[in-house]
Amino acid sequence: MPHILVTNDDGVESPGLLALAQALRQIGDVTVFAPNRNWSIAGHNKTMHKPLRVWSVELEDGSPALTTDGAPSDCVALAALGLVSLPVDLVVSGINTHPNLGFDVTYSGTVAAAMEAAISGWPGIAVSLDDGDGRHWRTAAAAAVKVARVVLEKGLPANTLLNVNAPNLPLENVQGYRATRLGHRIYQDELIERSDPRGVPYYWIGGAPPTGILEEGDDLDAVSHGFVSVTPLHMDMTQHRFLDTVRSWLS
């Protein structure tokens, strides 16, 4: 059986993590190593300025897990440094409670864990569930199993990860799977100013959930039409088409 490392950014007690771990046990030996608190929207971290503690805990179904006060990406980094039994054949991060579409991937702790996997030379998959009424974990878990199965068989190119987003629908209502590119998120953030008990102002980034520009072929469009979106991401963020222009500026 392949060895699958499962992590997330919502914390070790998240029902999405449990659903993912349980589903992936169909196809591999699962080690769960996840943060002890919510790291959503915390991006890609490497904790180097403080010690990291690791504890053994149990998931709600009684299965063993490891947890830490580090970030999701720290879980993967610690695993790569030998904190779990090696080798690891695949890292799957999620199931995130909210979607990670378009620019969201740059904020996401869920995606950051899969990026850390890519940096460690392991295939990584981030799995997220769209917003909406109820939580159709089973749909996202089934998508994770399907994609993980293929990745275990075929592998991924170097420095590449997959970003999977499932629609929040009953499994039987899913329209299918689409390979997509990242879409264009529109954030509706608002500055909320309040005063603390001593009258000193503080600020919150508030506002409505993000929307986006839906374009055929992108992740936002696929999920909004009931498809599971699978976006290949690359660690090389170079804007290759702009490289010649920058070169010309410097000549």
Ligand SMILES: [Mn+2]
């Ligand atoms: Mn999250």
